[in-house]
Amino acid sequence: MIKLRFDKGDGLLPAIAQDYATGQILMLAYINEEAWQKTLETGKAHYWSRSRSKLWLKGESSGHLQLIKEVLVDCDEDTVVFKVEQLGKAACHKGYPSCFFRTVTGAELKKNQETVFDPQEVYKK
Numbered sequence: 001m002i003k004l005r006f007d008k009g010d011g012l013l014p015a016i017a018q019d020y021a022t023g024q025i026l027m028l029a030y031i032n033e034e035a036w037q038k039t040l041e042t043g044k045a046h047y048w049s050r051s052r053s054k055l056w057l058k059g060e061s062s063g064h065l066q067l068i069k070e071v072l073v074d075c076d077e078d079t080v081v082f083k084v085e086q087l088g089k090a091a092c093h094k095g096y097p098s099c100f101f102r103t104v105t106g107a108e109l110k111k112n113q114e115t116v117f118d119p120q121e122v123y124k125k
């Protein structure tokens with residue numbers, strides 16, 4: 001059994017999702033022990049939603065699942081990188097391929113990606 005240091009982050013650890021094929025950073029989320037175990041058991045990325053205070057299977061609403069290809073654990077055992085196959089068009093709930101769709105340019109943020117889906121349509125909220 002792999003033990004991570006959930007005691008260091010008040011029960012939550014950062015989880016970076018990276019595209020397995022391209023190396024692009026897709027998103028940063030948090031995992032608790034339950035999300036960690038579900039991820040290992042299912043091979044699909046699970047996270048802890050801080051805003052909703054619940055376990056979250058990435059893609060449960062959008063269909064844009066993340067299939068785990070490899071997991072990296074840092075030297076302090078308090079951060080993970082999920083190398084994933086991103087199913088669907090995007091990792092970002094705002095419709096971009098990556099949550100990191102802006103670049104700092106001087107004193108501005110400039111978009112470095114275009115949206116690939118309309119969040120209003122996908123989430124129908």
